[in-house]
Amino acid sequence: MNAWSPWLNIFGVLFGALTVAALLIWVERRLLAVWQDRYGPNRVGPFGLLQVVADVIKILTKEDWIPPFADRPVFVLAPAVVMTTVLMSFALVPFAPGIGVVDFNIGLLFFLAMSSLSVYSVMLAGWSSNSKYSLLGGMRSAAQMLSYEVFMGLSVAGVVVLAGSFSLRDIVEAQRNVWFFIPQFLGLLTFLLAGLAETHRLPFDLPEAESELIAGYHSEYSGMKFGMFFVGEYLGIALISSFIVTLFFGGWLGPFLPPIVWFALKTLVFICLFILLRASLPRPRFDQLMAFAWKTMLPLTLLNLVVTGGLVLIFG
């Protein structure tokens, strides 16, 4: 470890995360196309890979318009919040031994805190846009994120009980013998669903709901501010996927291949799963969403936590 390695880590993670988020736009469009018997973007560059570059050039040269009726400072701040919180969470991800920006002993709590903060971005965006669709989207997202936040925290509690630590690296190390998705299958399911709702991905994309709210909270956004929300969403997918891998699928652990490759492969599988869910599931009604969170998922996570705790007390 020389003096440069922290800087290398910081910029490596930043660069890697943003590149992956940008590439995900292409990956998602291609995968959705494959599942809908189409080709997707395949014209720009090899396999349409340069589509990302074209999109970025387009979005950067677009007019960055702020509507005159918007609350200007908040309107400008909102997209920055989502990027900041998601990137802060990325600092925690233990990619491999020696790769990763920080290792807090309360890492998991920090992640939960950051994902709670990102609700402000959506809510403030909806509020400051001063238009009815944005406001509806913002309110929905506030209610949704709050409800799903509750059992997201509880769903990972079982993992914490088993690993005996909030530090993500310790959690990965604790999975040397058995990956936590076997003892914590309920926890995995609930965390996956909560993650979907937190990133407001398609089955739970009620804050955006293009068919009813136009684009929800980012109706009024254009140019790179919209791009920030967009990239923020894809960063969120990558983040939730990497956390699922870290908490339930043994992080970088795996035979033969180098740790970072294992981590990337596992994360990619979950990113593809997220996209598959988007390709196949319809959006529930809002009251169904809330009822599902409070009446099904919350009792399930509580049950999971109680059983896990009891078993650990008896055998542990």
Add this chain to the structure above:
Amino acid sequence: MFTSAFQTIWKVFLHMFQKPETIQYPEEKSYLPPRWRGRIVLTRDPDGAERCVACYLCAVACPVDCISLQATEEEDGRRYPEFFRINFSRCIFCGYCEEACPTYAIQLTPDFEMSESNRQNLVYEKEDLLIDGPGKYPDYNFYRVSGLELADKDKGEALNENKPVDIRSLLP
């Protein structure tokens, strides 16, 4: 409740192994049936003369008023359009002109590749519209079947046409 969701996810996933339906357009072309309603043409009769008799029915039938023409007459009594203009930037390719045409002159063809950078280039004049052949009805010739009297054709000389009845005579 959840089994249907998992079924859906699995079925969507299986689509991965199906061939895409997409036709990669500029390289591959899709099949256009002969009755496809595309670029409008003016056809000629089997003798090579213009079929259009400038009756204005197409211009009347056109819902977007994109057809404009001016009738004139030859010395032998045959009518033809002095100019015939279709503004394809307005045309909606509904085919009503083809239906309205009494002489099969105006016809829609299976061709849609007619985009232009300059809007004015979409206004087709008669020389752009006229084709050399008879199009979909190869044997039809309006003046040969109609009872119209021309300089070189009297009443009753058309195909399947009886001689005019002499209304002043009682004999059959």
